[in-house]
Amino acid sequence: MSENGDFIIKVKDVSKDYGKFRALESMSFTVPKGSIYGLVGRNGAGKTTIMRIISGLQKPTKGTVEYGFDHKKLGNVGALVELPSIYSNYSARDNLVFQYMNLGLKIDSSIDEKLRLVGLGNTGSKRAGKFSLGMRQRLGIAMAMCGNPEVLILDEPINGLDPQGIIQIRDLLTQLNKDKGITIIISSHILSELSKLATDFAFVEAGKVIKEIKAEELENVGGLVTEFYTGTPEKLIPVLNSKGLKTTFDPESRVVLAKGYYNLTNVVTAASEAGVNIARVVTRETDLETYFVKLVGGESNA
Ligand SMILES: Nc1ncnc2c1ncn2[C@@H]1O[C@H](COP(=O)(O)OP(=O)(O)O)[C@@H](O)[C@H]1O
Ligand SMILES: [Mg+2]
Structure with missing residues:
Protein backbone atom coordinates (compact mmCIF):
# COMPACT_ATOMS: atom_id res chain seq x y z
CA MET A 1 0.00 0.00 0.00
CA SER A 2 1.34 3.43 -0.86
CA GLU A 3 1.75 6.18 1.72
CA ASN A 4 -1.63 7.72 0.94
CA GLY A 5 -3.23 4.31 1.37
CA ASP A 6 -4.28 3.39 -2.17
CA PHE A 7 -6.97 0.81 -1.71
CA ILE A 8 -8.89 -1.22 -4.23
CA ILE A 9 -11.60 -2.43 -1.85
CA LYS A 10 -12.54 -1.23 1.60
CA VAL A 11 -15.00 -3.29 3.64
CA LYS A 12 -16.50 -1.21 6.44
CA ASP A 13 -18.52 -2.68 9.30
CA VAL A 14 -20.29 -5.19 7.10
CA SER A 15 -22.84 -7.44 8.78
CA LYS A 16 -24.87 -10.12 7.06
CA ASP A 17 -27.88 -11.90 8.50
CA TYR A 18 -29.39 -15.06 7.10
CA GLY A 19 -32.76 -14.90 8.82
CA LYS A 20 -31.95 -14.81 12.51
CA PHE A 21 -28.41 -16.07 12.01
CA ARG A 22 -25.68 -13.44 11.82
CA ALA A 23 -23.01 -14.76 9.45
CA LEU A 24 -20.93 -11.56 9.36
CA GLU A 25 -20.60 -9.28 12.36
CA SER A 26 -19.27 -5.81 11.63
CA MET A 27 -16.47 -7.04 9.39
CA SER A 28 -13.85 -4.51 8.25
CA PHE A 29 -10.70 -4.76 6.16
CA THR A 30 -8.84 -2.92 3.42
CA VAL A 31 -7.39 -4.50 0.31
CA PRO A 32 -4.35 -2.53 -0.95
CA LYS A 33 -4.12 -1.94 -4.70
CA GLY A 34 -1.85 -4.50 -6.34
CA SER A 35 -1.88 -6.91 -3.43
CA ILE A 36 -2.59 -10.61 -3.23
CA TYR A 37 -4.91 -10.45 -0.28
CA GLY A 38 -5.45 -13.72 1.60
CA LEU A 39 -8.61 -14.28 3.62
CA VAL A 40 -7.81 -17.08 6.04
CA GLY A 41 -10.27 -18.70 8.40
CA ARG A 42 -11.80 -22.03 9.24
CA ASN A 43 -14.93 -23.37 7.62
CA GLY A 44 -17.99 -21.31 8.49
CA ALA A 45 -15.94 -18.21 9.39
CA GLY A 46 -17.62 -16.09 6.71
CA LYS A 47 -15.11 -16.04 3.83
CA THR A 48 -17.52 -17.03 1.07
CA THR A 49 -20.19 -14.65 2.33
CA ILE A 50 -17.91 -11.59 2.26
CA MET A 51 -16.54 -12.58 -1.17
CA ARG A 52 -20.07 -12.86 -2.53
CA ILE A 53 -20.84 -9.42 -1.11
CA ILE A 54 -17.69 -7.85 -2.59
CA SER A 55 -18.50 -9.48 -5.95
CA GLY A 56 -21.96 -7.95 -5.87
CA LEU A 57 -23.71 -11.34 -5.74
CA GLN A 58 -25.23 -10.54 -2.35
CA LYS A 59 -26.11 -7.43 -0.37
CA PRO A 60 -24.87 -6.73 3.14
CA THR A 61 -27.48 -6.32 5.88
CA LYS A 62 -25.42 -3.44 7.26
CA GLY A 63 -22.21 -1.64 6.38
CA THR A 64 -20.57 -0.66 3.12
CA VAL A 65 -18.05 -1.80 0.54
CA GLU A 66 -16.04 0.97 -1.15
CA TYR A 67 -14.27 0.37 -4.45
CA GLY A 68 -11.17 2.18 -5.64
CA PHE A 69 -12.07 1.54 -9.30
CA ASP A 70 -15.10 1.36 -11.59
CA HIS A 71 -16.65 -1.79 -10.13
CA LYS A 72 -19.93 -1.36 -12.01
CA LYS A 73 -18.26 -1.86 -15.37
CA LEU A 74 -19.20 -5.38 -16.50
CA GLY A 75 -16.34 -7.84 -16.06
CA ASN A 76 -14.22 -5.47 -13.98
CA VAL A 77 -14.65 -7.68 -10.93
CA GLY A 78 -13.68 -11.22 -11.90
CA ALA A 79 -15.07 -13.71 -9.44
CA LEU A 80 -14.70 -17.41 -8.93
CA VAL A 81 -16.74 -18.01 -5.81
CA GLU A 82 -17.21 -21.68 -4.95
CA LEU A 83 -17.18 -24.03 -7.95
CA PRO A 84 -16.86 -22.38 -11.36
CA SER A 85 -20.02 -22.53 -13.46
CA ILE A 86 -18.60 -24.56 -16.28
CA TYR A 87 -20.54 -26.29 -19.05
CA SER A 88 -19.09 -29.79 -18.88
CA ASN A 89 -20.27 -30.82 -22.35
CA TYR A 90 -18.27 -28.07 -23.98
CA SER A 91 -14.57 -27.43 -24.53
CA ALA A 92 -12.56 -24.90 -22.56
CA ARG A 93 -12.64 -22.55 -25.54
CA ASP A 94 -16.42 -22.84 -25.97
CA ASN A 95 -16.85 -22.06 -22.28
CA LEU A 96 -14.84 -18.88 -22.77
CA VAL A 97 -16.87 -18.01 -25.88
CA PHE A 98 -20.07 -18.22 -23.77
CA GLN A 99 -18.48 -16.01 -21.13
CA TYR A 100 -17.46 -13.47 -23.79
CA MET A 101 -21.05 -13.47 -25.07
CA ASN A 102 -22.38 -12.92 -21.53
CA LEU A 103 -20.10 -9.94 -21.15
CA GLY A 104 -20.95 -8.61 -24.63
CA LEU A 105 -17.35 -8.91 -25.80
CA LYS A 106 -16.15 -9.44 -29.35
CA ILE A 107 -15.11 -13.06 -29.97
CA ASP A 108 -11.49 -12.80 -31.13
CA SER A 109 -8.03 -14.25 -30.61
CA SER A 110 -7.86 -12.84 -27.08
CA ILE A 111 -9.85 -15.96 -26.10
CA ASP A 112 -6.94 -18.16 -27.15
CA GLU A 113 -4.51 -15.89 -25.31
CA LYS A 114 -6.54 -16.41 -22.13
CA LEU A 115 -6.53 -20.17 -22.62
CA ARG A 116 -2.75 -20.16 -23.03
CA LEU A 117 -2.36 -17.90 -20.03
CA VAL A 118 -3.96 -20.48 -17.74
CA GLY A 119 -2.17 -23.39 -19.40
CA LEU A 120 -5.21 -24.79 -21.24
CA GLY A 121 -4.05 -23.79 -24.72
CA ASN A 122 -3.66 -27.37 -25.87
CA THR A 123 -6.93 -28.89 -24.64
CA GLY A 124 -8.61 -28.60 -28.08
CA SER A 125 -12.09 -30.11 -28.23
CA LYS A 126 -11.75 -32.03 -24.95
CA ARG A 127 -14.92 -31.59 -22.93
CA ALA A 128 -14.51 -29.66 -19.68
CA GLY A 129 -16.33 -32.51 -17.90
CA LYS A 130 -13.22 -34.62 -18.50
CA PHE A 131 -10.89 -32.07 -16.92
CA SER A 132 -9.06 -32.61 -13.65
CA LEU A 133 -10.05 -30.41 -10.71
CA GLY A 134 -6.95 -28.27 -11.27
CA MET A 135 -7.83 -27.76 -14.95
CA ARG A 136 -11.40 -26.84 -14.01
CA GLN A 137 -10.11 -24.26 -11.52
CA ARG A 138 -7.80 -22.80 -14.15
CA LEU A 139 -10.69 -22.65 -16.62
CA GLY A 140 -12.72 -20.89 -13.92
CA ILE A 141 -9.90 -18.37 -13.50
CA ALA A 142 -9.75 -17.84 -17.29
CA MET A 143 -13.51 -17.18 -17.25
CA ALA A 144 -13.12 -14.69 -14.42
CA MET A 145 -10.34 -13.04 -16.48
CA CYS A 146 -12.51 -12.56 -19.59
CA GLY A 147 -13.46 -8.96 -18.84
CA ASN A 148 -9.83 -8.00 -18.06
CA PRO A 149 -10.76 -7.31 -14.44
CA GLU A 150 -9.06 -4.97 -11.97
CA VAL A 151 -9.75 -7.47 -9.21
CA LEU A 152 -9.95 -11.23 -9.17
CA ILE A 153 -11.92 -12.77 -6.32
CA LEU A 154 -11.12 -16.44 -5.86
CA ASP A 155 -12.83 -18.49 -3.18
CA GLU A 156 -10.68 -21.47 -2.11
CA PRO A 157 -9.25 -22.07 -5.60
CA ILE A 158 -6.57 -24.35 -4.16
CA ASN A 159 -8.94 -26.48 -2.08
CA GLY A 160 -8.65 -30.17 -2.97
CA LEU A 161 -5.85 -29.79 -5.51
CA ASP A 162 -2.82 -32.07 -5.59
CA PRO A 163 0.63 -30.53 -4.96
CA GLN A 164 1.29 -30.03 -8.68
CA GLY A 165 -2.11 -28.39 -9.14
CA ILE A 166 -1.38 -26.09 -6.21
CA ILE A 167 1.93 -25.00 -7.75
CA GLN A 168 0.26 -24.32 -11.12
CA ILE A 169 -2.42 -22.11 -9.54
CA ARG A 170 0.14 -20.35 -7.36
CA ASP A 171 2.38 -19.59 -10.36
CA LEU A 172 -0.57 -18.45 -12.44
CA LEU A 173 -1.82 -16.07 -9.77
CA THR A 174 1.66 -14.66 -9.12
CA GLN A 175 2.00 -14.03 -12.86
CA LEU A 176 -1.43 -12.34 -13.16
CA ASN A 177 -0.56 -10.14 -10.21
CA LYS A 178 2.95 -9.22 -11.35
CA ASP A 179 2.56 -8.99 -15.12
CA LYS A 180 -0.98 -7.69 -15.38
CA GLY A 181 -1.15 -5.77 -12.12
CA ILE A 182 -4.37 -7.49 -11.08
CA THR A 183 -5.28 -7.31 -7.40
CA ILE A 184 -6.27 -10.75 -6.15
CA ILE A 185 -8.43 -11.61 -3.17
CA ILE A 186 -8.09 -15.27 -2.35
CA SER A 187 -9.49 -17.36 0.50
CA SER A 188 -8.36 -20.54 2.17
CA HIS A 189 -8.98 -22.44 5.38
CA ILE A 190 -5.34 -23.55 5.26
CA LEU A 191 -2.91 -20.75 6.09
CA SER A 192 0.16 -22.52 4.70
CA GLU A 193 -1.47 -22.76 1.25
CA LEU A 194 -1.34 -19.00 0.99
CA SER A 195 1.91 -18.42 2.82
CA LYS A 196 4.03 -18.43 -0.34
CA LEU A 197 1.54 -16.43 -2.32
CA ALA A 198 -0.30 -13.69 -0.43
CA THR A 199 1.26 -10.28 0.25
CA ASP A 200 -1.34 -9.46 2.90
CA PHE A 201 -3.50 -11.55 5.19
CA ALA A 202 -6.79 -11.07 7.00
CA PHE A 203 -7.72 -13.65 9.61
CA VAL A 204 -11.45 -14.27 9.63
CA GLU A 205 -13.18 -15.78 12.64
CA ALA A 206 -16.89 -15.90 13.51
CA GLY A 207 -17.85 -13.28 10.94
CA LYS A 208 -15.15 -10.78 11.83
CA VAL A 209 -11.63 -9.94 10.67
CA ILE A 210 -9.66 -10.40 13.87
CA LYS A 211 -6.28 -9.44 12.42
CA GLU A 212 -4.76 -7.95 9.27
CA ILE A 213 -1.07 -8.56 8.76
CA LYS A 214 1.50 -8.08 5.97
CA ALA A 215 3.34 -11.16 4.68
CA GLU A 216 6.67 -9.69 5.90
CA GLU A 217 5.30 -9.35 9.42
CA LEU A 218 3.91 -12.85 9.30
CA GLU A 219 7.36 -14.11 8.35
CA ASN A 220 8.65 -12.70 11.61
CA VAL A 221 6.05 -14.71 13.48
CA GLY A 222 7.28 -18.13 12.43
N1 LIG B 1 -27.48 -19.10 2.46
C1 LIG B 1 -27.23 -19.27 3.77
N2 LIG B 1 -28.23 -19.41 4.67
C2 LIG B 1 -27.98 -19.56 5.98
N3 LIG B 1 -26.75 -19.60 6.53
C3 LIG B 1 -25.71 -19.47 5.68
C4 LIG B 1 -25.88 -19.30 4.27
N4 LIG B 1 -24.67 -19.19 3.71
C5 LIG B 1 -23.76 -19.29 4.70
N5 LIG B 1 -24.38 -19.46 5.90
C6 LIG B 1 -23.73 -19.56 7.21
O1 LIG B 1 -22.93 -18.41 7.39
C7 LIG B 1 -21.69 -18.73 8.02
C8 LIG B 1 -20.54 -18.31 7.14
O2 LIG B 1 -20.54 -19.12 6.00
P1 LIG B 1 -19.48 -18.97 4.84
O3 LIG B 1 -19.40 -17.55 4.42
O4 LIG B 1 -19.83 -19.96 3.77
O5 LIG B 1 -18.12 -19.37 5.58
P2 LIG B 1 -16.73 -19.91 4.98
O6 LIG B 1 -16.74 -19.61 3.52
O7 LIG B 1 -15.69 -19.18 5.73
O8 LIG B 1 -16.68 -21.38 5.24
C9 LIG B 1 -21.74 -20.24 8.28
O9 LIG B 1 -22.17 -20.45 9.60
C10 LIG B 1 -22.77 -20.72 7.29
O10 LIG B 1 -23.38 -21.90 7.75
MG1 LIG C 1 -16.44 -20.88 1.92
Whole structure:
Protein backbone atom coordinates (compact mmCIF):
# COMPACT_ATOMS: atom_id res chain seq x y z
CA MET A 1 0.00 0.00 0.00
CA SER A 2 1.34 3.43 -0.86
CA GLU A 3 1.75 6.18 1.72
CA ASN A 4 -1.63 7.72 0.94
CA GLY A 5 -3.23 4.31 1.37
CA ASP A 6 -4.28 3.39 -2.17
CA PHE A 7 -6.97 0.81 -1.71
CA ILE A 8 -8.89 -1.22 -4.23
CA ILE A 9 -11.60 -2.43 -1.85
CA LYS A 10 -12.54 -1.23 1.60
CA VAL A 11 -15.00 -3.29 3.64
CA LYS A 12 -16.50 -1.21 6.44
CA ASP A 13 -18.52 -2.68 9.30
CA VAL A 14 -20.29 -5.19 7.10
CA SER A 15 -22.84 -7.44 8.78
CA LYS A 16 -24.87 -10.12 7.06
CA ASP A 17 -27.88 -11.90 8.50
CA TYR A 18 -29.39 -15.06 7.10
CA GLY A 19 -32.76 -14.90 8.82
CA LYS A 20 -31.95 -14.81 12.51
CA PHE A 21 -28.41 -16.07 12.01
CA ARG A 22 -25.68 -13.44 11.82
CA ALA A 23 -23.01 -14.76 9.45
CA LEU A 24 -20.93 -11.56 9.36
CA GLU A 25 -20.60 -9.28 12.36
CA SER A 26 -19.27 -5.81 11.63
CA MET A 27 -16.47 -7.04 9.39
CA SER A 28 -13.85 -4.51 8.25
CA PHE A 29 -10.70 -4.76 6.16
CA THR A 30 -8.84 -2.92 3.42
CA VAL A 31 -7.39 -4.50 0.31
CA PRO A 32 -4.35 -2.53 -0.95
CA LYS A 33 -4.12 -1.94 -4.70
CA GLY A 34 -1.85 -4.50 -6.34
CA SER A 35 -1.88 -6.91 -3.43
CA ILE A 36 -2.59 -10.61 -3.23
CA TYR A 37 -4.91 -10.45 -0.28
CA GLY A 38 -5.45 -13.72 1.60
CA LEU A 39 -8.61 -14.28 3.62
CA VAL A 40 -7.81 -17.08 6.04
CA GLY A 41 -10.27 -18.70 8.40
CA ARG A 42 -11.80 -22.03 9.24
CA ASN A 43 -14.93 -23.37 7.62
CA GLY A 44 -17.99 -21.31 8.49
CA ALA A 45 -15.94 -18.21 9.39
CA GLY A 46 -17.62 -16.09 6.71
CA LYS A 47 -15.11 -16.04 3.83
CA THR A 48 -17.52 -17.03 1.07
CA THR A 49 -20.19 -14.65 2.33
CA ILE A 50 -17.91 -11.59 2.26
CA MET A 51 -16.54 -12.58 -1.17
CA ARG A 52 -20.07 -12.86 -2.53
CA ILE A 53 -20.84 -9.42 -1.11
CA ILE A 54 -17.69 -7.85 -2.59
CA SER A 55 -18.50 -9.48 -5.95
CA GLY A 56 -21.96 -7.95 -5.87
CA LEU A 57 -23.71 -11.34 -5.74
CA GLN A 58 -25.23 -10.54 -2.35
CA LYS A 59 -26.11 -7.43 -0.37
CA PRO A 60 -24.87 -6.73 3.14
CA THR A 61 -27.48 -6.32 5.88
CA LYS A 62 -25.42 -3.44 7.26
CA GLY A 63 -22.21 -1.64 6.38
CA THR A 64 -20.57 -0.66 3.12
CA VAL A 65 -18.05 -1.80 0.54
CA GLU A 66 -16.04 0.97 -1.15
CA TYR A 67 -14.27 0.37 -4.45
CA GLY A 68 -11.17 2.18 -5.64
CA PHE A 69 -12.07 1.54 -9.30
CA ASP A 70 -15.10 1.36 -11.59
CA HIS A 71 -16.65 -1.79 -10.13
CA LYS A 72 -19.93 -1.36 -12.01
CA LYS A 73 -18.26 -1.86 -15.37
CA LEU A 74 -19.20 -5.38 -16.50
CA GLY A 75 -16.34 -7.84 -16.06
CA ASN A 76 -14.22 -5.47 -13.98
CA VAL A 77 -14.65 -7.68 -10.93
CA GLY A 78 -13.68 -11.22 -11.90
CA ALA A 79 -15.07 -13.71 -9.44
CA LEU A 80 -14.70 -17.41 -8.93
CA VAL A 81 -16.74 -18.01 -5.81
CA GLU A 82 -17.21 -21.68 -4.95
CA LEU A 83 -17.18 -24.03 -7.95
CA PRO A 84 -16.86 -22.38 -11.36
CA SER A 85 -20.02 -22.53 -13.46
CA ILE A 86 -18.60 -24.56 -16.28
CA TYR A 87 -20.54 -26.29 -19.05
CA SER A 88 -19.09 -29.79 -18.88
CA ASN A 89 -20.27 -30.82 -22.35
CA TYR A 90 -18.27 -28.07 -23.98
CA SER A 91 -14.57 -27.43 -24.53
CA ALA A 92 -12.56 -24.90 -22.56
CA ARG A 93 -12.64 -22.55 -25.54
CA ASP A 94 -16.42 -22.84 -25.97
CA ASN A 95 -16.85 -22.06 -22.28
CA LEU A 96 -14.84 -18.88 -22.77
CA VAL A 97 -16.87 -18.01 -25.88
CA PHE A 98 -20.07 -18.22 -23.77
CA GLN A 99 -18.48 -16.01 -21.13
CA TYR A 100 -17.46 -13.47 -23.79
CA MET A 101 -21.05 -13.47 -25.07
CA ASN A 102 -22.38 -12.92 -21.53
CA LEU A 103 -20.10 -9.94 -21.15
CA GLY A 104 -20.95 -8.61 -24.63
CA LEU A 105 -17.35 -8.91 -25.80
CA LYS A 106 -16.15 -9.44 -29.35
CA ILE A 107 -15.11 -13.06 -29.97
CA ASP A 108 -11.49 -12.80 -31.13
CA SER A 109 -8.03 -14.25 -30.61
CA SER A 110 -7.86 -12.84 -27.08
CA ILE A 111 -9.85 -15.96 -26.10
CA ASP A 112 -6.94 -18.16 -27.15
CA GLU A 113 -4.51 -15.89 -25.31
CA LYS A 114 -6.54 -16.41 -22.13
CA LEU A 115 -6.53 -20.17 -22.62
CA ARG A 116 -2.75 -20.16 -23.03
CA LEU A 117 -2.36 -17.90 -20.03
CA VAL A 118 -3.96 -20.48 -17.74
CA GLY A 119 -2.17 -23.39 -19.40
CA LEU A 120 -5.21 -24.79 -21.24
CA GLY A 121 -4.05 -23.79 -24.72
CA ASN A 122 -3.66 -27.37 -25.87
CA THR A 123 -6.93 -28.89 -24.64
CA GLY A 124 -8.61 -28.60 -28.08
CA SER A 125 -12.09 -30.11 -28.23
CA LYS A 126 -11.75 -32.03 -24.95
CA ARG A 127 -14.92 -31.59 -22.93
CA ALA A 128 -14.51 -29.66 -19.68
CA GLY A 129 -16.33 -32.51 -17.90
CA LYS A 130 -13.22 -34.62 -18.50
CA PHE A 131 -10.89 -32.07 -16.92
CA SER A 132 -9.06 -32.61 -13.65
CA LEU A 133 -10.05 -30.41 -10.71
CA GLY A 134 -6.95 -28.27 -11.27
CA MET A 135 -7.83 -27.76 -14.95
CA ARG A 136 -11.40 -26.84 -14.01
CA GLN A 137 -10.11 -24.26 -11.52
CA ARG A 138 -7.80 -22.80 -14.15
CA LEU A 139 -10.69 -22.65 -16.62
CA GLY A 140 -12.72 -20.89 -13.92
CA ILE A 141 -9.90 -18.37 -13.50
CA ALA A 142 -9.75 -17.84 -17.29
CA MET A 143 -13.51 -17.18 -17.25
CA ALA A 144 -13.12 -14.69 -14.42
CA MET A 145 -10.34 -13.04 -16.48
CA CYS A 146 -12.51 -12.56 -19.59
CA GLY A 147 -13.46 -8.96 -18.84
CA ASN A 148 -9.83 -8.00 -18.06
CA PRO A 149 -10.76 -7.31 -14.44
CA GLU A 150 -9.06 -4.97 -11.97
CA VAL A 151 -9.75 -7.47 -9.21
CA LEU A 152 -9.95 -11.23 -9.17
CA ILE A 153 -11.92 -12.77 -6.32
CA LEU A 154 -11.12 -16.44 -5.86
CA ASP A 155 -12.83 -18.49 -3.18
CA GLU A 156 -10.68 -21.47 -2.11
CA PRO A 157 -9.25 -22.07 -5.60
CA ILE A 158 -6.57 -24.35 -4.16
CA ASN A 159 -8.94 -26.48 -2.08
CA GLY A 160 -8.65 -30.17 -2.97
CA LEU A 161 -5.85 -29.79 -5.51
CA ASP A 162 -2.82 -32.07 -5.59
CA PRO A 163 0.63 -30.53 -4.96
CA GLN A 164 1.29 -30.03 -8.68
CA GLY A 165 -2.11 -28.39 -9.14
CA ILE A 166 -1.38 -26.09 -6.21
CA ILE A 167 1.93 -25.00 -7.75
CA GLN A 168 0.26 -24.32 -11.12
CA ILE A 169 -2.42 -22.11 -9.54
CA ARG A 170 0.14 -20.35 -7.36
CA ASP A 171 2.38 -19.59 -10.36
CA LEU A 172 -0.57 -18.45 -12.44
CA LEU A 173 -1.82 -16.07 -9.77
CA THR A 174 1.66 -14.66 -9.12
CA GLN A 175 2.00 -14.03 -12.86
CA LEU A 176 -1.43 -12.34 -13.16
CA ASN A 177 -0.56 -10.14 -10.21
CA LYS A 178 2.95 -9.22 -11.35
CA ASP A 179 2.56 -8.99 -15.12
CA LYS A 180 -0.98 -7.69 -15.38
CA GLY A 181 -1.15 -5.77 -12.12
CA ILE A 182 -4.37 -7.49 -11.08
CA THR A 183 -5.28 -7.31 -7.40
CA ILE A 184 -6.27 -10.75 -6.15
CA ILE A 185 -8.43 -11.61 -3.17
CA ILE A 186 -8.09 -15.27 -2.35
CA SER A 187 -9.49 -17.36 0.50
CA SER A 188 -8.36 -20.54 2.17
CA HIS A 189 -8.98 -22.44 5.38
CA ILE A 190 -5.34 -23.55 5.26
CA LEU A 191 -2.91 -20.75 6.09
CA SER A 192 0.16 -22.52 4.70
CA GLU A 193 -1.47 -22.76 1.25
CA LEU A 194 -1.34 -19.00 0.99
CA SER A 195 1.91 -18.42 2.82
CA LYS A 196 4.03 -18.43 -0.34
CA LEU A 197 1.54 -16.43 -2.32
CA ALA A 198 -0.30 -13.69 -0.43
CA THR A 199 1.26 -10.28 0.25
CA ASP A 200 -1.34 -9.46 2.90
CA PHE A 201 -3.50 -11.55 5.19
CA ALA A 202 -6.79 -11.07 7.00
CA PHE A 203 -7.72 -13.65 9.61
CA VAL A 204 -11.45 -14.27 9.63
CA GLU A 205 -13.18 -15.78 12.64
CA ALA A 206 -16.89 -15.90 13.51
CA GLY A 207 -17.85 -13.28 10.94
CA LYS A 208 -15.15 -10.78 11.83
CA VAL A 209 -11.63 -9.94 10.67
CA ILE A 210 -9.66 -10.40 13.87
CA LYS A 211 -6.28 -9.44 12.42
CA GLU A 212 -4.76 -7.95 9.27
CA ILE A 213 -1.07 -8.56 8.76
CA LYS A 214 1.50 -8.08 5.97
CA ALA A 215 3.34 -11.16 4.68
CA GLU A 216 6.67 -9.69 5.90
CA GLU A 217 5.30 -9.35 9.42
CA LEU A 218 3.91 -12.85 9.30
CA GLU A 219 7.36 -14.11 8.35
CA ASN A 220 8.65 -12.70 11.61
CA VAL A 221 6.05 -14.71 13.48
CA GLY A 222 7.28 -18.13 12.43
CA GLY A 223 10.69 -19.70 12.87
CA LEU A 224 13.30 -20.06 15.56
CA VAL A 225 13.78 -17.36 18.18
CA THR A 226 16.65 -17.54 20.68
CA GLU A 227 17.05 -15.52 23.86
CA PHE A 228 20.69 -14.91 24.75
CA TYR A 229 21.48 -13.87 28.33
CA THR A 230 24.82 -12.09 28.64
CA GLY A 231 26.49 -9.32 30.64
CA THR A 232 27.89 -7.78 27.46
CA PRO A 233 25.08 -7.57 24.88
CA GLU A 234 26.89 -4.85 22.90
CA LYS A 235 29.66 -7.34 22.17
CA LEU A 236 27.36 -10.30 21.48
CA ILE A 237 25.09 -8.53 18.96
CA PRO A 238 27.79 -8.05 16.25
CA VAL A 239 28.83 -11.70 16.68
CA LEU A 240 25.24 -12.89 16.12
CA ASN A 241 24.81 -10.53 13.17
CA SER A 242 28.01 -11.86 11.62
CA LYS A 243 26.41 -15.33 11.74
CA GLY A 244 23.45 -14.01 9.76
CA LEU A 245 21.07 -13.71 12.70
CA LYS A 246 18.69 -10.76 13.04
CA THR A 247 18.82 -9.37 16.55
CA THR A 248 16.70 -7.18 18.78
CA PHE A 249 17.77 -6.02 22.21
CA ASP A 250 15.47 -5.37 25.12
CA PRO A 251 17.30 -2.96 27.49
CA GLU A 252 14.87 -3.68 30.31
CA SER A 253 15.35 -7.44 30.55
CA ARG A 254 18.84 -7.13 28.97
CA VAL A 255 18.01 -10.11 26.76
CA VAL A 256 19.26 -10.33 23.18
CA LEU A 257 16.65 -11.89 20.89
CA ALA A 258 17.99 -13.55 17.78
CA LYS A 259 15.82 -14.69 14.90
CA GLY A 260 16.85 -17.43 12.53
CA TYR A 261 18.61 -20.77 12.42
CA TYR A 262 22.27 -21.23 13.34
CA ASN A 263 24.88 -23.68 14.57
CA LEU A 264 25.09 -23.24 18.34
CA THR A 265 28.69 -24.46 18.63
CA ASN A 266 29.84 -21.95 15.98
CA VAL A 267 28.04 -19.09 17.68
CA VAL A 268 29.33 -19.95 21.16
CA THR A 269 32.90 -20.35 19.86
CA ALA A 270 32.77 -17.02 17.99
CA ALA A 271 31.31 -15.34 21.07
CA SER A 272 34.00 -16.70 23.32
CA GLU A 273 36.68 -15.56 20.83
CA ALA A 274 35.15 -12.09 21.02
CA GLY A 275 35.38 -12.23 24.81
CA VAL A 276 31.61 -12.64 25.36
CA ASN A 277 30.37 -14.80 28.15
CA ILE A 278 26.94 -16.30 27.44
CA ALA A 279 25.15 -17.18 30.66
CA ARG A 280 22.07 -18.84 29.24
CA VAL A 281 20.36 -19.67 25.96
CA VAL A 282 16.62 -20.22 25.59
CA THR A 283 15.10 -21.23 22.26
CA ARG A 284 11.52 -21.35 21.11
CA GLU A 285 10.05 -22.19 17.77
CA THR A 286 6.72 -21.08 16.40
CA ASP A 287 5.18 -22.04 13.13
CA LEU A 288 2.37 -20.44 11.21
CA GLU A 289 -0.20 -22.98 12.28
CA THR A 290 0.62 -22.46 15.97
CA TYR A 291 0.27 -18.73 15.41
CA PHE A 292 -3.07 -19.20 13.69
CA VAL A 293 -4.46 -21.47 16.43
CA LYS A 294 -3.38 -18.96 19.09
CA LEU A 295 -5.02 -16.16 17.16
CA VAL A 296 -8.38 -17.82 16.62
CA GLY A 297 -8.32 -19.79 19.87
CA GLY A 298 -8.96 -23.50 20.35
CA GLU A 299 -8.68 -26.22 17.74
CA SER A 300 -8.10 -25.23 14.16
CA ASN A 301 -8.36 -27.03 10.86
CA ALA A 302 -6.00 -24.53 9.25
N1 LIG B 1 -27.48 -19.10 2.46
C1 LIG B 1 -27.23 -19.27 3.77
N2 LIG B 1 -28.23 -19.41 4.67
C2 LIG B 1 -27.98 -19.56 5.98
N3 LIG B 1 -26.75 -19.60 6.53
C3 LIG B 1 -25.71 -19.47 5.68
C4 LIG B 1 -25.88 -19.30 4.27
N4 LIG B 1 -24.67 -19.19 3.71
C5 LIG B 1 -23.76 -19.29 4.70
N5 LIG B 1 -24.38 -19.46 5.90
C6 LIG B 1 -23.73 -19.56 7.21
O1 LIG B 1 -22.93 -18.41 7.39
C7 LIG B 1 -21.69 -18.73 8.02
C8 LIG B 1 -20.54 -18.31 7.14
O2 LIG B 1 -20.54 -19.12 6.00
P1 LIG B 1 -19.48 -18.97 4.84
O3 LIG B 1 -19.40 -17.55 4.42
O4 LIG B 1 -19.83 -19.96 3.77
O5 LIG B 1 -18.12 -19.37 5.58
P2 LIG B 1 -16.73 -19.91 4.98
O6 LIG B 1 -16.74 -19.61 3.52
O7 LIG B 1 -15.69 -19.18 5.73
O8 LIG B 1 -16.68 -21.38 5.24
C9 LIG B 1 -21.74 -20.24 8.28
O9 LIG B 1 -22.17 -20.45 9.60
C10 LIG B 1 -22.77 -20.72 7.29
O10 LIG B 1 -23.38 -21.90 7.75
MG1 LIG C 1 -16.44 -20.88 1.92
